Amino acid sequence: MIRSGRVLLAGAALAATLTLPARSEADEPPKDETTSAPPPGPSEEEEREQKRTIALEKGRRAMQLFRAAKYAEAYPLFRDANEQFHTPQLVLYMARCQDKRGKLLEARALYERTLAETLPENPSESLLRARQAATAELGPVRLRIPTLAVDVRGPPPAEVTIFVDGELWPLGEPRELDPGKHEVEALSRSGARTNREVELPEGRSVSIVLRLGLFAKSVERTIEPTPPEPTRPVWSVVAASGLFSIGAFALVTGVVMGGLTLDRRAVLERECVQQRCTPSGFDAYEQTKTYASVSNLGLGAAALAAAAGAGVLLFVPSSKPAARGASVELLVGGPFVGARGVF
Numbered sequence: 467m468i469r470s471g472r473v474l475l476a477g478a479a480l481a482a483t484l485t486l487p488a489r490s491e492a493d494e495p496p497k498d499e500t501t502s503a504p505p506p507g508p509s510e511e512e513e514r515e516q517k518r519t520i521a522l523e524k525g526r527r528a529m530q531l532f533r534a535a536k537y538a539e540a541y542p543l544f545r546d547a548n549e550q551f552h553t554p555q556l557v558l559y560m561a562r563c564q565d566k567r568g569k570l571l572e573a574r575a576l577y578e579r580t581l582a583e584t585l586p587e588n589p590s591e592s593l594l595r596a597r598q599a600a601t602a603e604l605g606p607v608r609l610r611i612p613t614l615a616v617d618v619r620g621p622p623p624a625e626v627t628i629f630v631d632g633e634l635w636p637l638g639e640p641r642e643l644d645p646g647k648h649e650v651e652a653l654s655r656s657g658a659r660t661n662r663e664v665e666l667p668e669g670r671s672v673s674i675v676l677r678l679g680l681f682a683k684s685v686e687r688t689i690e691p692t693p694p695e696p697t698r699p700v701w702s703v704v705a706a707s708g709l710f711s712i713g714a715f716a717l718v719t720g721v722v723m724g725g726l727t728l729d730r731r732a733v734l735e736r737e738c739v740q741q742r743c744t745p746s747g748f749d750a751y752e753q754t755k756t757y758a759s760v761s762n763l764g765l766g767a768a769a770l771a772a773a774a775g776a777g778v779l780l781f782v783p784s785s786k787p788a789a790r791g792a793s794v795e796l797l798v799g800g801p802f803v804g805a806r807g808v809f
Contacts, residue, residue: 514551521551528559537563554583558596565603570611570644570668577604612666615640618652620678625655628676640671652676713771720764727757 508516528543541563548556561576580600585593617638618626628635629651635641645668651661658678666672738744 517550521547537566554580554593555596558600565607568645570607574607610668611642612645612668613640613671614643614666615673616650618676618678621654627653652678654678709771709774713768716764717768720761720768723757723761723764727754727761
């Protein structure tokens, strides 16, 4: 009896579970959810200080590379540091890196950029030193920049296109380039083509002539510096100066002795009358002879010394620069045949 009652209670509980709807999350009361505000971002001053710290760290690493003569690795670090926190001192070291690498055009632009910076009312000592260094280093860089002029013989200029290092180049007009090797190419409208590798030394002006068609491949002409003027040997200048000095001394001696001779002759004329002389007259006579002899010797020595000095200057040959030897080189390239020589 008890067992049957328990079975009935279990069946009633199961029926109630199946008939009652299940509780879902939708039936739960909504939760009170509040949206949290995003944290405030850094202030302008904090961002500036952060950029300054990054630039300082990159600048230190760049300076270590610069002092180790690793200019190609130091330059991008200086550039990145300057982008983070601009200072004229970083631009100066960018210019120095490019200067050491032979990229003189970019170095010149960076030096000029440093000098174009507007100074604050109270500039720091390091900023003034940077401007002074840029001023001192800009001039030599300008003198070291070479120029190249390209001309083409054969087709009319209107039918020719010139490229230097892949960039369009004006015909016949000299332009500045960095020193080193450059690839020059000329194309004509008819399809003729020629190219040439040119070496540009620092501070030189180079002009090349490219020939298209059936002409020789190319001819190069470099404008050499003006040769020094012929100079005289040092010993000839010293010898001539010594002879002229001796001549001047002898001339002064002869003139002085000649004046004393005239003075004694006046005394002689006064003390000697009708071939009779007083004791003073005899003394004047002896002095006149002595002074006259010395005067003649001095004037003669002056003339000889002057002539000898002039002869040294006129007849001693001047030193001249050594002449170059002549050389001829045969050029053969594809359909082109030509010769190049130095005379």
